[in-house]
Amino acid sequence: VFPSISKLMAHIYVSDNIWLDCISGKKFDEASASANQLREQIETKRIEEVETMFFDLSGRYKGFLNRQEDIETAFVLETSFAGRLETRLSDVVQHVVNHGTYHRGNITAMLRQLGHPGVMTDYMLYLYERDIKE
Numbered sequence: 001v002f003p004s005i006s007k008l009m010a011h012i013y014v015s016d017n018i019w020l021d022c023i024s025g026k027k028f029d030e031a032s033a034s035a036n037q038l039r040e041q042i043e044t045k046r047i048e049e050v051e052t053m054f055f056d057l058s059g060r061y062k063g064f065l066n067r068q069e070d071i072e073t074a075f076v077l078e079t080s081f082a083g084r085l086e087t088r089l090s091d092v093v094q095h096v097v098n099h100g101t102y103h104r105g106n107i108t109a110m111l112r113q114l115g116h117p118g119v120m121t122d123y124m125l126y127l128y129e130r131d132i133k134e
Contacts, residue, residue: 008103010039013054022092023093024064071090075092
């Protein structure tokens, strides 16, 4: 699917940034205009720096979502390539989550093809592990 894990991680990071910008009020075409620069920036980072970038992005999502009174509120997306979509904010959030889940599966498959053990990406396992740590 992607030529390397670093390019796949960059894709997830850039996509997540674009969607956060969109749900925060930027137009899609404006939000995606900086995608190449953002992609190049993350592809040059060491894994520890990438992890920090994802934690920071996660904090920005949490902050945004905590400020929402109603996640079922209407959301309009207009793009130059697909036109206008009227949906709900919750649909966009679900898309971001599903997109990340799909690509974490890609990463696991790539690691296994390289002879490394994969990691579990099952959400229920995450919830069990989270509860054990708390």
